[in-house]
Amino acid sequence: MILSDESRTDVSKQNSKEIPDIVIGRLPVYLRTLRLLADDGRDVTSSQELGEHLGISSAQIRKDLSHFGEFGKQGTGYNITFLCNQLQKILNVDRVWSVVLVGAGSLGNAIANYAGFESRGFRIVAIFDEDKAKIGRPMGSVHVEDFANLAQRIQETNAQIAVIAVPTSAAQRVADQLVEAGLTSILCYAPITLTVPNHVRVEYIDPVIHFQHMTYYLG
Amino acid sequence: MILSDESRTDVSKQNSKEIPDIVIGRLPVYLRTLRLLADDGRDVTSSQELGEHLGISSAQIRKDLSHFGEFGKQGTGYNITFLCNQLQKILNVDRVWSVVLVGAGSLGNAIANYAGFESRGFRIVAIFDEDKAKIGRPMGSVHVEDFANLAQRIQETNAQIAVIAVPTSAAQRVADQLVEAGLTSILCYAPITLTVPNHVRVEYIDPVIHFQHMTYYLG
DNA sequence: CCTTGTGAATATGTTCACAGCA
DNA sequence: TGCTGTGAACATATTCACAAGG
Numbered sequence: 001m002i003l004s005d006e007s008r009t010d011v012s013k014q015n016s017k018e019i020p021d022i023v024i025g026r027l028p029v030y031l032r033t034l035r036l037l038a039d040d041g042r043d044v045t046s047s048q049e050l051g052e053h054l055g056i057s058s059a060q061i062r063k064d065l066s067h068f069g070e071f072g073k074q075g076t077g078y079n080i081t082f083l084c085n086q087l088q089k090i091l092n093v094d095r096v097w098s099v100v101l102v103g104a105g106s107l108g109n110a111i112a113n114y115a116g117f118e119s120r121g122f123r124i125v126a127i128f129d130e131d132k133a134k135i136g137r138p139m140g141s142v143h144v145e146d147f148a149n150l151a152q153r154i155q156e157t158n159a160q161i162a163v164i165a166v167p168t169s170a171a172q173r174v175a176d177q178l179v180e181a182g183l184t185s186i187l188c189y190a191p192i193t194l195t196v197p198n199h200v201r202v203e204y205i206d207p208v209i210h211f212q213h214m215t216y217y218l219g
Numbered sequence: 220m221i222l223s224d225e226s227r228t229d230v231s232k233q234n235s236k237e238i239p240d241i242v243i244g245r246l247p248v249y250l251r252t253l254r255l256l257a258d259d260g261r262d263v264t265s266s267q268e269l270g271e272h273l274g275i276s277s278a279q280i281r282k283d284l285s286h287f288g289e290f291g292k293q294g295t296g297y298n299i300t301f302l303c304n305q306l307q308k309i310l311n312v313d314r315v316w317s318v319v320l321v322g323a324g325s326l327g328n329a330i331a332n333y334a335g336f337e338s339r340g341f342r343i344v345a346i347f348d349e350d351k352a353k354i355g356r357p358m359g360s361v362h363v364e365d366f367a368n369l370a371q372r373i374q375e376t377n378a379q380i381a382v383i384a385v386p387t388s389a390a391q392r393v394a395d396q397l398v399e400a401g402l403t404s405i406l407c408y409a410p411i412t413l414t415v416p417n418h419v420r421v422e423y424i425d426p427v428i429h430f431q432h433m434t435y436y437l438g
Numbered sequence: 439c440c441t442t443g444t445g446a447a448t449a450t451g452t453t454c455a456c457a458g459c460a
Numbered sequence: 461t462g463c464t465g466t467g468a469a470c471a472t473a474t475t476c477a478c479a480a481g482g
Contacts, residue, residue: 028431075441075482092434110329185433203429208339210422212247214404215311294460
């Protein structure tokens, strides 16, 4: 689905082996689940066990993984540590990515203070806001910086991903600046669909979208 | 279940056919966009304009809407206010739903203080935490309550939706309590797939899932 | 017995293309 | 003209079912 979670634009090459985006989207969920199993001390799992836990079919898991290689053993299943490593390589999270955060309100604060990013491949390296009262204050492991320094600091930190956590009214303007600074991956918490060039990928988080999806079924 | 298949074909009410969940999932995005257009003073739009703005085809928008009725006028397009009202009715957000929030950390605080829920159909009516240091403190428009009172307060507030904003280690236990208290709709911010009965719907928000989806394409 | 990996068969989703109407 | 609504065509995604191997 292009809407609601993601707006994408791949001008990708015409490779005969293009892997469906919907498959890529499930890999992080597999990885997350496998790492929880590993934390529980488990060594091996099967597509069936994984599928039951995730509420999807075992065939789907096997088919998804088969796009990338043969990671399992017949009769046994998958070695959890090995499969985690493989998925991390596939998703390019066998390294840590630098992320800039725009917006130092309460949402920005929650994101900045979240402890779970680093272990999964991401680090907030800078936080920006326009509000002079916020600039200079500590937040998470850094200090809030002036939004005017955005482009320069993106260069310096080599960040490839941005998070937009500003009010709706400012989100498009922030996105424009991020694009101008060269970023091609944006996670937007503002409840608005951004207009960006085709080479820029935007994903969205809007809790109300989920609520409204649920209320349809609540009658 | 014996009846399910036949009863659906027999009962030729307005819902003669089950509408695909993926279609339901797009409606909130349409609604969100239409309301922004309305805020901009626009009266009328077309499937083409909407599609260009959202990055999807006009045919998809028309097809999605056609599941519910004929809302447009040939040659003209859609009256924005009218279509908003229709979508709100379809999604059951022509009223305000009570939501309980579990977890009064920085994420819970951000959710509690977010001003954008009410206008879109949702109100946080109670916040719960186990931490004695947090219980009683004001947060958003309410005070943090003892998690032990969860079931009773869900009854009293008539809440139908819960948000889980607790650490991963506590999320499953919280979900179990919510289900026991009778809730059937949960929005989970903890990075874990919850195990719940079939009649309970869970949606997830995990920014890292989005990051990892993006890094696949960042190579 | 278990399991995986996979081609074939289904099922689902999207787009095309056009009739019909303002 | 310009747009909607929709069956038909097409594209994509999921599941089935089974050979092969521990």
